[in-house]
Amino acid sequence: MTDKSWRFGQEELMYVKEVLDSGLGASTYGTMNTRLEKAFSKRFGVRYGITHNSGTSTLHSCLAAAGVQPGDEVISPALTVISNAFVTLHQNAVPVFADIDPETFNMDPVDVERKITSRTKAIMPVHLYGLPCDMAPIMALAEKHDLIVIEDAAQCFLGEYHGRLAGTIGHMASFSFENTKHLSAGDGGIVITDDERLAEAVRAFACMGYSVVSAESGQVRSKAFAFQDPNFKRHTSLGWQYRMPEVAAALGMAQLERIDMYVSKRQAIWKMYAEALSDCPYIRPQLVPEGYKSACWTFAAVYDGEEAIGVSWMDFAQKFQEISGEGIYAAWSVVYLEPVMAERKFYGRGCPVEPPYYNGEINWKPGLCPVAESIQPRLMQFKCNIGTLEEARQQVDALRQTIEYFGAAVH
16 A cells, blocks of 8 residues: 655645634635745746635636636537536536547547537636647637637646646636645645636636635635625625635645655656556557656556457456556546436536527537547556655556566467
């Protein structure tokens, strides 16, 4: 069992104690949240950061700030966590799925262009497994069609696209502080942007539409005098309670100070896996094109062993675990093939009855995104979220031994 204690240390305790000692532990005061927002946005070279309670609520706030309305369409990749589709549905908008590139596993800009209609409002590229999407053609499409681009950088802290940090290219970007991410606050997230109007809209949506918040600050209680006036009207727009707890922000502050270490460690572990597979013809790692730098959230690869050596995905994974591997993770199902999507289980449960603007045009059935459907069952994910390089070597050695085992069995 991997030791998890490396994730948090004395720095986290120091910041948490500071919050508790201050007596201002509520996010409505937001002192630690403000510090994290300023430090994070400075690290990424943008003007605004808005903390949230998850990397899903961040996406929801971005869609609201983008002005996504009922009947609008939002394009996201077919292969990703279901959050992108869910937040689209909660805006009563229509998720539209683009296929993926067979080498990078990221959203294919060519298919994105095919999916744009007069109802398209936003594009949500996901920097999958830490690898930035091909952003130049996506931004060109956005400019051509007057669309908002929301980068889902949940898995991509310090990934680079031709010299630019992932998350600083689109109009807004969402990061996650969930426990498996590069930085962990237990849970939480942050939106970054250079656009003051979008920052104000994100902040208001994440803070119940309070009139006293701004692009720079979510400190609702900083203007206590307003709350002492019986004529004060608090809420000027629709919003949710998406604020990040101060204690979580304290963890995020400490983690941010070590961001380079966390990312470089995963990158080193990623290279170890890649070297172990250098002579294996039936496991193909995610391609990192020239000019890209992956944040290496996980090591992802396509497994073709069933056809090449007659060994199924499950048999290979089981042997890996028997040898001493911690486990191989499968990719999520293609989003539109999840039962909740395929069977329309969301209508009447937070979303309205099926609206007339669907007009029978939405076809969430097998064959919609053939590349994603072909690759998803064959994807293998190996952990890079490991405390020490020595522990990582044990996992890499287990992978080598598994390959050798089946090589001997075949021959």
